[in-house]
Amino acid sequence: MAYGLWLMAIDTMTQMDKDKIFMFRALELAARGRYGAHPNPLVGAVIVKKGRIIGEGAHLRFGGPHAEINALRGCAASPQGAALYVTLEPCSTYGKTPPCTQALIKAGLKRVVIGVPDPNPANSGKAAGLLRRAGLKVKTGTLAKECAALNPAFNKFMRTGLPFVTLKAAQSLDGKTADAAGRSRWISGPAARLETHKLRAEADAVLAGIGTVLSDDPLLNVRGMAIRRQPWVVALDSSLRAPPLARIFKNERVIAAVTRRAPVAAMKRLKPGVKILVLPSDGGGRVSLPALLKELGVFGVAHLFVEGGGKVLGSFISEGLADRFICFSSPLIIGGTASKSPVVWPDALNLKRKKLGVRIKREFEGERNFSLILLDTVELCRFAPPRQGVEENPAPGT
Numbered sequence: 306m307a308y309g310l311w312l313m314a315i316d317t318m319t320q321m322d323k324d325k326i327f328m329f330r331a332l333e334l335a336a337r338g339r340y341g342a343h344p345n346p347l348v349g350a351v352i353v354k355k356g357r358i359i360g361e362g363a364h365l366r367f368g369g370p371h372a373e374i375n376a377l378r379g380c381a382a383s384p385q386g387a388a389l390y391v392t393l394e395p396c397s398t399y400g401k402t403p404p405c406t407q408a409l410i411k412a413g414l415k416r417v418v419i420g421v422p423d424p425n426p427a428n429s430g431k432a433a434g435l436l437r438r439a440g441l442k443v444k445t446g447t448l449a450k451e452c453a454a455l456n457p458a459f460n461k462f463m464r465t466g467l468p469f470v471t472l473k474a475a476q477s478l479d480g481k482t483a484d485a486a487g488r489s490r491w492i493s494g495p496a497a498r499l500e501t502h503k504l505r506a507e508a509d510a511v512l513a514g515i516g517t518v519l520s521d522d523p524l525l526n527v528r529g530m531a532i533r534r535q536p537w538v539v540a541l542d543s544s545l546r547a548p549p550l551a552r553i554f555k556n557e558r559v560i561a562a563v564t565r566r567a568p569v570a571a572m573k574r575l576k577p578g579v580k581i582l583v584l585p586s587d588g589g590g591r592v593s594l595p596a597l598l599k600e601l602g603v604f605g606v607a608h609l610f611v612e613g614g615g616k617v618l619g620s621f622i623s624e625g626l627a628d629r630f631i632c633f634s635s636p637l638i639i640g641g642t643a644s645k646s647p648v649v650w651p652d653a654l655n656l657k658r659k660k661l662g663v664r665i666k667r668e669f670e671g672e673r674n675f676s677l678i679l680l681d682t683v684e685l686c687r688f689a690p691p692r693q694g695v696e697e698n699p700a701p702g703t
């Protein structure tokens with residue numbers, strides 16, 4: 306009875322409603338590629354015949370088959386005459402894999418429903434024409450917003466050649482990370498640490514400043530989860546002070562981002578295989594962050610995860626280079642008037658205070674009283690420094 310009603314409901318749905326339902330399923334499938342597909346995009350696909358899903362697929366790993374190909378391979382019946390729903394425009398060029406458009410035509414599909422155009426200029430806007438010329442019906446823009454939101458890093462990287470930048474900080478309830486003497490307490494519990502590893506695993510590179518390398522000696526790699534390839538580890542170290550035995554150098558893929566101030570002798574002491582990027586310096590003699598991002602983009606880094614310290618995080622924000630800010634907040638108090646903030650927030654942010662919004666993204670109940678909140682302040686990181694001489698918030702009456 307219930308099933309009959311459901312069939313009637315499906316029957317009375319418009320084609321647009323049906324398209325949305327199948328695209329929702331493709332969106333769900335796309336998430337299977339998290340931690341594996343990047344810097345390629347997350348893509349999901351379903352193949353539908355006579356109102357039923359006969360094949361499903363996702364782009365699971367970088368260099369592996371695309372979502373459409375996996376859906377075709379997994380078909381429970383012949384895809385001849387079926388419709389394909391795919392979150393991203395099918396590719397039409399030879400990359401690491403042959404063009405999906407050709408495979409779709411060869412499989413005898415009748416209709417292709419596309420979420421969003423591929424921002425990759427090699428493919429962008431080409432699929433619809435190719436498919437239509439081969440006699441297939443094509444519809445674009447179904448759940449376009451949701452499909453685009455799957456791949457913020459890929460989208461930015463394809464449009465600009467620059468990595469998407471996620472910043473991460475951890476703080477106590479009173480917004481501190483250490484006392485005046487720099488003594489920090491156990492801020493992040495196991496749940497936040499696991500989340501940090503997941504965030505690292507989604508990135509192509511993880512960065513820390515030399516201050517953090519010297520004080521915490523972090524490894525900065527992904528632990529506690531199975532991944533195919535560790536992200537690059539980047540040390541922001543203008544005069545190359547990192548000791549050759551620092552734990553970051555235990556990683557296989559390490560980049561030391563330095564300036565001309567770095568002594569050649571220090572470079573020679575590093576283990577072979579460490580990539581040394583000699584970059585222009587900013588006004589203060591530190592590595593120029595725009596130059597670093599440009600260079601990381603050339604390395605194929607589409608998503609950079611920045612873990613600290615406070616000045617490095619503050620610089621990315623004050624230079625308008627951050628795309629996302631994530632803060633783990635723990636309900637403990639560090640106290641003290643001279644305690645340290647996890648981020649050296651730029652003064653100019655005050656001018657923009659109307660735009661600051663904090664959205665609680667996830668909540669954790671950690672062990673031993675550590676209740677952790679992951680805050681996602683997207684709007685904040687759209688912050689760009691006010692142009693010189695431009696009054697952002699004129700006082701009333703002026």
Ligand code: AOF
Pocket residue numbers: 345346347348349363364368369370371372373393394395396399400401402403405423425428
């Ligand atoms: C699709 N379906 O599932 C994905 C697509 O080097 P390749 O061969 O893996 O191609 C990578 C490019 O293909 C990538 O930059 C993007 O334009 C597109 N990704 N396309 O039809 C997929 N992952």
Ligand code: ZN
Pocket residue numbers: 371372395396397403404405406
């Ligand atoms: Zn493809």
